[in-house]
Amino acid sequence: MNIDLLVAILMTIAGAATPLLIAALGELVVEKSGVLNLGVEGMMLIGAVTGFAIAVSTGIPALGALGAMIAAALASAIFAFLTLSLMANQVATGLALTIFGTGVSALIGAPFVGITTSTLGPIFPAALANDPIGRLIFGHSPLVYIGLILTFAVWWFLKHSRAGLILRAVGESDSAAHAIGYPVLKVRYLAVLFGGAMAGLAGSYYSLVLTPMWAERLTAGRGWIAIALVVFASWRPGRVLLGAYLFGLVITMELQAKAAGFNMFAPEFLAALPYLATIAVLAVISVAKRGGVAAPACLGKPFRAAA
Amino acid sequence: MFDITRRRLLSASAAIAFTAGSVLPAAAQSGTNGEGVEPPVKAAFVYVGPVGDFGWTYAHDQARQCLEKNLGDKVETSYVENVAEGPDAERVIRQLAQEGNDIVFTTSFGFMNPTIKVAKQFPDVKFEHATGYTTGGNENMGLYNSKFYQGRAVLGTIAAMMSKSGKAGYIASFPIPEVVMGINAFQLAAQKVNPDFETQVVWVNSWYDPAKEADATNALLSQGADVITQHTDSPAPLQAAEKAGAIAFGQAWDMTSFAPNAHMTAIVDQWCPYYTKRVQALLDGTWEADNVWLGMAEGEVEMAPFNDKMPAEVKEAAQKIVDETKAGEYEIFTGPIKDQSGEVKIPEGEVIPEGDLLKMDWYVEGVKS
Structure with missing residues (x-):
């Protein structure tokens, strides 16, 4: 295998993994605070369409990515208000958010069907990415680096910052956190807004980087994979990174194997591989039980402050 | 994979909305043999995807709009998009038949069996199914496809x-x-x-x-x-x-x-000539169930303009195949x-x-x- 092909494959893996990583890290923070938001797919679509619309209107893709974060955070604010302030069922509201996001993104996107825009291209000077190794290090879209930095930031925040400790306390025992004076609902609101912004950013990866266009259901179910990744990673940022890149690897290898004319297995089997791999890893994790498998204790439970 | 919810919900809510509205008895349909349907013909389209997919469904919807333009106030069209293939499709198609549509175009392979079922129940409504292989013996159902x-x-x-x-x-x-x-x-x-x-x-x-x-x-x-x-x-x-x-x-x-x-x-994909022809046939009273597979010669399959980057001899060779196919001299x-x-x-x-x-x-x- 020559180095060009290897680098091309590695870059495709990073591309496939990045949006999953960013969306899953956002959802991880949300779940760590004790809230289950199943609306990731809907928020990603809202992010994708808003990012594209802004990039087309202004000609600045970076502005589109920013707008995507704001729009998806606004959508998540609806979810937060319903589930946190009005104590609506989180599962049902999250599903409703996905359906809402699918519909509203189709509505917003209608005038933008059939056009394309400039992409959110590499940030480093092209001279650095001339040889294969340089390309592997410097040739990615900025979102790939943001995903890696974000993994570290979320890990540090949860593990080593006071605010992260409070967030985890809220997710593990909301009444205890409340009793010692922490604003449970405020913490959860902020977590949900962060999760929304990350989902929006992940969605904009599809409409601004991978396939610079808008079409209905552009993300094609990736939001659900992001949610599964959080469980897969047993709520640990480092494992989310691992899981996202593993998923990217399996998806890419499936397509590379087919493109290389490797037809030992039926295409249906290869297409099922990512999901089989997910099940296998989940099974291994649950058998191994080496710490941190459990979900946050208050996940999905509404909180009403005692009077 | 995970995209069933919206389609399911959309078609389910569509069905509820339909039931709440007035339901015409099937017997009120016109269109007996030999005499045309009183204009406007009501034509309905069932799509598998969103009209904004810029592909298959988009092409069908462009043809629907073209049909309206061609026949003016002699035709009234409506459509339901994002219809899942399977039982939901049957409900949507039946509802469209009950609503008093004269002809229903079902535009995806997976709508074949639902169309056959509904066509049996509404002998006075015409049905046209795209890309299928059987009408299940219905005389009020036609098949169409493009080469x-x-x-x-x-x-x-x-x-x-x-x-x-x-x-x-x-x-x-x-x-x-x-x-x-x-x-x-x-x-x-x-x-x-x-x-x-x-x-x-x-x-x-x-x-x-x-x-x-x-x-x-x-x-x-x-x-x-x-x-x-x-x-x-x-x-x-x-x-x-x-x-x-x-x-x-x-x-x-x-x-x-x-x-x-x-x-x-x-x-x-140019479905417009066929849609126009079939609705016109309904107006004229000459509609009969058929099974057509049309191509370039009939204008159903067209090539988009060749890119200027194509060398002249490539353009020429490509155009030659188009011309010969149209003339019936080229069969791959x-x-x-x-x-x-x-x-x-x-x-x-x-x-x-x-x-x-x-x-x-x-x-x-x-x-x-």
Whole structure:
């Protein structure tokens, strides 16, 4: 295998993994605070369409990515208000958010069907990415680096910052956190807004980087994979990174194997591989039980402050 | 995979909305044999995808709008989009029949059985199903399809003439006869130009998954293909080809806007002539159930304008195939045709019958799948 092909494959893996990583890290923070938001797919679509619309209107893709974060955070604010302030069922509201996001993104996107825009291209000077190794290090879209930095930031925040400790306390025992004076609902609101912004950013990866266009259901179910990744990673940022890149690897290898004319297995089997791999890893994790498998204790439970 | 919820919910809520409205008895329909339907004819369309997919469903909806333009106030149209194939489709089709539509076009392969069922219950309503193979014996149900493979032969010719590596990448959805036939037509035409030409197929197991289509394109390009063609519905492969400086072709509609440099031409689905003809027949009282498979000659399959980047001799060769196909002088599935193992499957001079094409399950020489 020559180095060009290897680098091309590695870059495709990073591309496939990045949006999953960013969306899953956002959802991880949300779940760590004790809230289950199943609306990731809907928020990603809202992010994708808003990012594209802004990039087309202004000609600045970076502005589109920013707008995507704001729009998806606004959508998540609806979810937060319903589930946190009005104590609506989180599962049902999250599903409703996905359906809402699918519909509203189709509505917003209608005038933008059939056009394309400039992409959110590499940030480093092209001279650095001339040889294969340089390309592997410097040739990615900025979102790939943001995903890696974000993994570290979320890990540090949860593990080593006071605010992260409070967030985890809220997710593990909301009444205890409340009793010692922490604003449970405020913490959860902020977590949900962060999760929304990350989902929006992940969605904009599809409409601004991978396939610079808008079409209905552009993300094609990736939001659900992001949610599964959080469980897969047993709520640990480092494992989310691992899981996202593993998923990217399996998806890419499936397509590379087919493109290389490797037809030992039926295409249906290869297409099922990512999901089989997910099940296998989940099974291994649950058998191994080496710490941190459990979900946050208050996940999905509404909180009403005692009077 | 995970996209059932919206379709389910949409069609379910549509069904509820319909039930709440007034329901006309089926007997109130007009359109007996020999005399035409009083204008305006009410025509309804059932779509499998969103009208904004810029592919299959988009083409059908463009044809619906064109039908309205052609017949003016003699026709009234309506549509339901995002209808899941299966039981939901049956409910939607039945509701459209009950609402007093004179003719219902169901535009996806998976709507065939639901259409057959509903057609039995509403003998006075006409039904037209796209891409199916049977009407279940209903006399009020017709079948229509287009010979897209004729366009694939043009693409194959352009691909082989412009490729430097002699290898094309084919992004395919599912191994059904319609897709297999397209792959074979493409490869056969390419082989006529370059006997060593190869077509590498990657199945993405979806009609519509832009991210996966793009990744598959990148995989094919990194493995040496320099021409990309597709039988999936999104413009994603074109965009990936554009980025890599390869050439590619649009699917179902002119997709030049997505890839001004890579887009050589596209197979454009033109359903408008057929829709206009059938509704006109209903007005005239001459509608009869038929089973048509029309192509370039009838204007159902068109090629999008050739890109200026195409050398003159390539344009000429491509146009020649279009002209000869229209004149009935060019048929890509003419023997000798060898299968993947190199054995002659169709002897010299023999043409694969239409019936066999519609259940094609083997690949010609040079296809790597």
